[in-house]
Amino acid sequence: xxxQDFNFNEHLTxxxxxxxxxxPTLIQEMAIPLILEGKDLIACAxxxxxxTASYLLPILHKISQSGHEHRxxxxxxxxxxxxxxxxxxxxxxxxYFTGLSSIAVYGGGDxxxxxxxxxxxxxxxxxxIATPGRLIAHLTxxxxxxxxxxxxxxxxxDRMLDMGFMGDIMRIxxxxxxxxxxxxxxxxxxxxxxxxxxxxxRHPEQINLATSQPAEGINQQIYKVHEDQKAKLxxxxxxxKNYTSTIIFANxxxxxxxxxxxxxxxxxxxxAFHSDFEQNEREKILLxxxxxxxxxxxxxxxxxxxxxxxxxxxxxxYDVPSDPEDYIHRIGRTARAETTGTAITLxxxxxxxxxKNIEQLIGKSIIExxxxxxxxxxxxxxEHKPSDNRNRNRNKFKKxxxxxxxxx
Numbered sequence: 001x002x003x004q005d006f007n008f009n010e011h012l013t014x015x016x017x018x019x020x021x022x023x024p025t026l027i028q029e030m031a032i033p034l035i036l037e038g039k040d041l042i043a044c045a046x047x048x049x050x051x052t053a054s055y056l057l058p059i060l061h062k063i064s065q066s067g068h069e070h071r072x073x074x075x076x077x078x079x080x081x082x083x084x085x086x087x088x089x090x091x092x093x094x095x096y097f098t099g100l101s102s103i104a105v106y107g108g109g110d111x112x113x114x115x116x117x118x119x120x121x122x123x124x125x126x127x128x129i130a131t132p133g134r135l136i137a138h139l140t141x142x143x144x145x146x147x148x149x150x151x152x153x154x155x156x157x158d159r160m161l162d163m164g165f166m167g168d169i170m171r172i173x174x175x176x177x178x179x180x181x182x183x184x185x186x187x188x189x190x191x192x193x194x195x196x197x198x199x200x201x202r203h204p205e206q207i208n209l210a211t212s213q214p215a216e217g218i219n220q221q222i223y224k225v226h227e228d229q230k231a232k233l234x235x236x237x238x239x240x241k242n243y244t245s246t247i248i249f250a251n252x253x254x255x256x257x258x259x260x261x262x263x264x265x266x267x268x269x270x271x272a273f274h275s276d277f278e279q280n281e282r283e284k285i286l287l288x289x290x291x292x293x294x295x296x297x298x299x300x301x302x303x304x305x306x307x308x309x310x311x312x313x314x315x316x317x318y319d320v321p322s323d324p325e326d327y328i329h330r331i332g333r334t335a336r337a338e339t340t341g342t343a344i345t346l347x348x349x350x351x352x353x354x355x356k357n358i359e360q361l362i363g364k365s366i367i368e369x370x371x372x373x374x375x376x377x378x379x380x381x382x383e384h385k386p387s388d389n390r391n392r393n394r395n396k397f398k399k400x401x402x403x404x405x406x407x408x
Contacts, residue, residue, distance in 0.1 A: 011097040025050035040204040079159040081106035102127035108279040132168035217335035251319040270296040317345035
């Protein structure tokens with residue numbers, strides 16, 4: 001199957017081909033026909049599967065076919081400014097030959113940014129991409145009206161609920177016509193997401209694509225370490241291996257800053273990425289990373305959902321995440337679009353339970369590497385052995401995490 005089989009508007013097809021897209025991914029192949037038919041949709045798919053294009057393409061086609069009059073008919077809600085910007089960039093590329101317009105509205109920045117967003121909204125763009133908090137600010141000011149919205153998309157809905165946006169989402173939906181098409185995309189499907197879907201969607205179709213499994217192309221590895229061996233090991237990995245693009249995840253902003261200092265002292269070209277930076281600084285860091293002028297970036301889990309860069313060949317979990325689902329999102333930054341990559345996790349004595357939970361979720365044990373001898377002795381905590389009852393353990397973990405909830 002190719003994108004031409006969808007019979008998109010010729011100008012949209014030209015945009016698709018100009019971006020080098022030929023064959024749809026599985027989520028695109030399944031979702032696009034349903035959206036073109038006007039169905040409400042719940043789509044559960046892991047990161048890196050092409051979900052953004054799976055809803056943008058049919059919506060862009062429908063707007064193009066309706067003879068758009070530069071009124072805001074589409075609202076896309078996203079949890080972070082980085083994701084909102086990435087969606088906006090994809091709209092610009094795909095819709096380049098269609099004449100459709102879009103704007104990303106998000107918090108941060110100064111009064112100039114807010115004023116630019118306000119003017120953009122007043123120009124009646126076709127597609128509005130927004131974080132919930134900043135969108136409400138524009139609604140409250142009276143400059144924004146959503147009474148013409150025909151298509152509502154919630155992207156990374158689980159992340160928005162994790163960040164406490166449920167009330168904001170419901171406030172926004174009250175300003176949107178009930179006669180609309182609603183699409184909800186989520187990497188996981190816990191109870192609150194199902195409750196939200198039941199309240200805002202009408203007889204939705206459902207797609208579920210094995211959300212809690214890393215891509216097959218990821219080479220997953222662990223090292224057992226003492227805490228004071230972590231930075232030294234990361235330094236060795238980055239200096240001795242031919243990795244061109246690396247993301248390192250730590251559990252706290254303080255650890256991000258500390259590791260950034262230590263790697264810089266070791267003459268590794270690296271940048272931290274955290275909320276202390278101004279918006280323009282964060283954008284510059286991401287642009288340099290995307291353009292391969294910055295080979296290493298360090299951040300917390302907020303980065304795992306907010307960055308969409310192809311060609312990342314190494315992900316390092318400096319700390320094991322507490323939630324196994326966050327492990328999936330972190331390592332999902334590599335091996336995107338059917339490529340390959342490596343994910344290395346550093347495990348200390350306190351992390352063994354977290355590691356077991358991750359292995360239960362993914363249904364297999366992760367390869368353990370020997371610690372380089374120059375770092376000294378590896379810790380002698382519990383031996384890392386494969387589980388004999390992987391599928392049973394995985395199901396037990398899922399039930400323990402979300403009791404009473406069924407997956408789509």
